[in-house]
Amino acid sequence: MSDPILHLDGVHKRFGPVHALKGVALEVYAGEVHAVIGENGAGKSTLMKVLSGAHLPSAGRITLNDKPYAPTCPIDGRRAGVAMIYQELTLAPDLSIEENIMLGIEGRRWGFARANTAAVREALTLLGHPDLSPRTRVGSLKIGTQQLIEIARAIVSGAKIIIMDEPTSSLSSADTRRLFEVIHTLRGRGIAVLYISHFLEEVQEIADRYTILRDGETCGTGMMEGVTIPQIIEMMVGRSLDEMYPKVDHAIGDVVLRCAGVAGRAFPVDAGFELRRGEILGVFGLVGAGRSEMLRCLFGLDAMAGGSAELASDAALKPGHITPGRALAAGLDFLSEDRKQEGLAQSMSIVENTTLSALRKAARAGFIDLKQDKAVADGWAERLGVKCHATTDPISSLSGGNQQKVAIGRLMNHDSDILFLDEPTRGIDVGSKSEIYRIIQELAAAGKSVVIISSYLPELQGVCDTLAVMYRGRLSRSRAVPQWTAQEIMNFATTGAAD
Amino acid sequence: MKIKPFLYRVLPFVGLIFVVLVSLLAIQINDPSGQDVANFVSLDNIRTVLIQTVVVGLAALGMTLVIISAGIDLSVGSQIALATVVFAVVVNGGSVTAPDVDRASWLMVGLAVAAAVGVCALCGFFNGYISSKFRIVPFIVTLGTMLIFRGVAKWIAGGEAVRTPPNAAQGFMDYDVPVLGIGVGFYLLIAAIVVTAVLLRRTVLGRYIYAIGSSENTARLCGIAVENQKVLIYVLCGVFTGLAGVMQYAFLSSGNPTIAVGLELNIIAAVVIGGGSLSGGSGSAMGTFIGALIMSILGSTCTMLGAETYVQEITIGTIVIVAVGIDRLKHLERFKA
CATH class of the missing domain: 3.40.50.300 (P-loop containing nucleotide triphosphate hydrolases)
Structure with missing residues (x-):
């Protein structure tokens, strides 16, 4: 040449x-x-x-x-x-x-x-x-x-x-x-x-x-x-794929969440899935297919227009009734795709962000035990390897990857059993991604059920047990990851055709 | 690393010291004999300045809660006027004309305080409920209620000041009081500062207030019932404003529906000078108190200098802008770091 x-x-x-x-x-x-x-x-x-x-x-x-x-x-x-x-x-x-x-x-x-x-x-x-x-x-x-x-x-x-x-x-x-x-x-x-x-x-x-x-x-x-x-x-x-997507053995148990016909104001149109204890379910789709909206409806952040969602704990998430507070109480939790505007309060400290959803655990009669509050947050920061000078620093002083670890720390601190993770590795460096994949695997091993939304297929294939694809507000059936070919996934994501 | 946050935290103190020094200097230059400076730092003048901080200070503490949560309440001036009128009417036994008694009983005073505070709490509930449930920005809602509450105050009072018989409350704002040394109003302000500081720093509600102001979406995501909390915040603001209204009555010894026009702006200014940001998420009880104190010191200085009120207005206006300018600087640095 x-x-x-x-x-x-x-x-x-x-x-x-x-x-x-x-x-x-x-x-x-x-x-x-x-x-x-x-x-x-x-x-x-x-x-x-x-x-x-x-x-x-x-x-x-x-x-x-x-x-x-x-x-x-x-x-x-x-x-x-x-x-x-x-x-x-x-x-x-x-x-x-x-x-x-x-x-x-x-x-x-x-x-x-x-x-x-x-x-x-x-x-x-x-x-x-x-x-x-x-x-x-x-x-x-x-x-x-x-x-x-x-x-x-x-x-x-x-x-x-x-x-x-x-x-x-x-x-x-x-x-x-x-x-x-x-x-x-x-x-x-x-x-x-x-x-x-x-x-x-x-x-x-x-x-x-x-x-x-x-x-x-x-x-x-x-x-x-x-x-x-x-x-x-x-x-x-x-790094090798085994290193990038670490595997932690986890057993998949009984159904903990069963959704059918979930619909929002515009999206999703009709989404149903079953989630089992210890399962990591990936939801793939193009941007705008309605994946985030599906989880947001179930968590009460967006209005749910129809459908049903039953939890193993017999609590039902009813349209018009569900709010984030009730969802959290029912054992759901949500990691936002938008760290800056929604996921974290940027002007608050690492401690405050970590314990915000479960503040009452460190409080008695409305008064926060500040020492315990900080100790709890320090514990999560250490366990998740958050790199920071002090946990009292504002969250905005951290890199994207460390911010995301704090956000995940908040979910772990609240200790819900069903976790919705919306683009959990968006905009973070490769090292942090790998650590977050490991954390997700460990969560599943601890019996949590996880739904991950991502636009990046290799990551879903690397970390999930099962996968479903959304096309224009409709969700495909979920299948074990090895039973999907990349061709089938892309085909459903762009045309909604099952085969 | 650690020095900057510390500097920003003590910034209102630094501002206070600066204002005091500049005031002393100006008074000394104006009167080289030193007599005015001696008067300025006399116990009497200091007590006067402190007692003059009470009305704005109390209301500004309530406003601090609102502003930290990224809200605003423009109706507090009208609420104060309404509180003075309600107080007077209740102390009169439900009449706009003073009853023919030598002195109103403590019982009536107690009822009047409760009524004034209660009415303002109701005003706060109205502000919070309308803006939360109907998703109208609080600026607009409270702009409306500023007129509504003022109108109600005039309506109740029949358009004139409501005179009252002598009563214990009228001594709340005296600067020279035997035993206590200064009127009850000042002690109430100190207590209110402590309560607000503890509320903001040590309670779940306080943490929620910062969270809502810092990022409402995050607060919602974390399961905080944002709408209900906001209603509560405006109610608390009303309680503080009601107390400020009682103290305003103590100053006037009558209920006056046309008092405190525009006072909401001084109140907001006190919060802002004290480090509160109208975009929410920052502010403190101590800062707000210092903000209110700076304004009354400036008032006293201008009196001492024999300056017209416009000098005071121009100075306070400048300080508000400078305080916010420094606040912006802080934000810029945060995003750079």
């Missing part, structure tokens, strides 16, 4: 004390599909923002076509031939296809935008949509087609590198197919595609080469051919 058109060497990015990128190396060649792989929080998004000009790197060298490349704003990136396609599309729904494609680069004559319909048509034809009229309003198009308009915009602007950030996360499998064909076309025209995804099967299918990021560093790069998915995961997590 010739020289790389994009070359990154030793790129660092710091946000205050946070070192988001610690030496990223990346080489991208013309006409290749290059996958950038990494766990949530590995630095993929930051890297992409550096490339697009949204962030300036703190240190390091970037060259584009052998010239130093230092974009200071997104338009610089675009002028230099680097186009971004974000996960959240950035089209103006009320403008036409042509207006969207030409936005910001329209030719002008005396202040009036000049039509460039020919170039737009050419790009649409290239992308396999000669039938689309450039005058169509973008808001009326399906999501998959809208994404093509974004790609067309990149082509018309003369992009040499197109960066796609999780492009398939909201596409059906048919649309994903079409996208892959488009990517092949782009590659044929000598355009480099930087493809970011954590759907490893897809990545393996579409990419020629890969670069793996872990905790802000490049930790592997090579040809996609000949590499297996377990090998990729091991590189991503930096």
Whole structure:
């Protein structure tokens, strides 16, 4: 191969004390599909923002076509031939296809935008949509087609590198197919595609080469051919899978929670599952499928519109009656996916956050025994390995991983038997993730029943006993993890088809 | 590491000392003979300043609970006026005209205190219930009730001050009292500070108040019945305000429905100067007391300097902004660290 058109060497990015990128190396060649792989929080998004000009790197060298490349704003990136396609599309729904494609680069004559319909048509034809009229309003198009308009915009602007950030996360499998064909076309025209995804099967299918990021560093790069998915995961997590997903023997017992037809105001529509003592049930699905809402309804955080939920303790969680306080009393507990706004009170201390849900245990006649309160919290912080100066420090002084351990400590302190964990490892480093997986296994071994929601399939496959998939508010039957293939899971998650 | 939180905790004290020093300096410059400074630090003046802190101080302690929980109560000025009117009417045996007696009995005074406090607690219940159950922000609810309670006070009083026969309560706010040394009102304020401090720092309710103000979602997640707790917080605020109203009556010796207009802003200012944040989650009883004290010291200084009231207003306004500015700095540092 010739020289790389994009070359990154030793790129660092710091946000205050946070070192988001610690030496990223990346080489991208013309006409290749290059996958950038990494766990949530590995630095993929930051890297992409550096490339697009949204962030300036703190240190390091970037060259584009052998010239130093230092974009200071997104338009610089675009002028230099680097186009971004974000996960959240950035089209103006009320403008036409042509207006969207030409936005910001329209030719002008005396202040009036000049039509460039020919170039737009050419790009649409290239992308396999000669039938689309450039005058169509973008808001009326399906999501998959809208994404093509974004790609067309990149082509018309003369992009040499197109960066796609999780492009398939909201596409059906048919649309994903079409996208892959488009990517092949782009590659044929000598355009480099930087493809970011954590759907490893897809990545393996579409990419020629890969670069793996872990905790802000490049930790592997090579040809996609000949590499297996377990090998990729091991590189991503930096340890063997057995180490990443520690197993603790746990026996699965009788049913402790039986839900049927659970419905919320909008989502879920119809969700039912059985949870057994000592079982770890994973719930997979795309963002917006209604997974969080299902657990939030059951815990009384969102209104439950219908359905039933029976506990082994004979308590029933009735629609309109259930509140978080009653759910906690009935032996449920909930770990929020939103640590900052909901999971933890950021201005309160580690101690206060740890004991907040079971404060009465350390209180007599309404007065808190402050010594006991602190001793209890210190105990959990030590047991869960929370790294902090003092447990009286505000929770906001901790890293994400340590904050999450405090949040889990609160659940353990309350000692409910059924735990709902909503994205328990979102935004935390690999080391903390592994520790949290171990804690979850230990909880199951202690007879707790756990439901985990995650958008990251390998983690569910690594830590859960059983798995169910949600599609548009409907939950599949749960099956033992080995009885699902990744293909089946993705298929249900994107189409709702059982097979 | 540990020095900064400590500094922030003593910040209101530092502010207090600063205000006292600046006051002394200004008075000395204004009167180089030193006579005014001597007057300023005389026992009489100190007692006057302390007793003048009582009304705002008591109400601000209640407001502290509300503000820590990220709420606000704009109706406290009107509640104080209503309390003076209710007190006067009850002490009169249910009439807006004073009965023809030499002195009202202790029993009547006791009933009047209970009635004034009770009415304000009811006002607080109304504020808390309406804003919790109907999800109307407390700013709007209490803006409405500020007018409603004021109107009710005028209605009961018949539009005029309610005169009362001499009674024991009228001595609550004297600054020169035999044996006690200072009026009962000041001791009540001290007791209220202790109660509030213990409530906030040592009780489950206090922890819940901080939790609700720090993050209402987290509080709900942890099983706290946020709506009910909020109602309780406004009721407690009403109780403190009712006591402040009784002390206001003691100052006036009559029930006056037009008193304490705009006083809610001074009360909120005291909380804010004392480290309370309107976004919730911070504030303390001692800080609030110091905030109220700073304001009465400034008042006394301005009197001593013979300055117009506008000087006092401008100074207090500036201090509020500076206090909040320092508070913001604290938050910025927290997120940097």
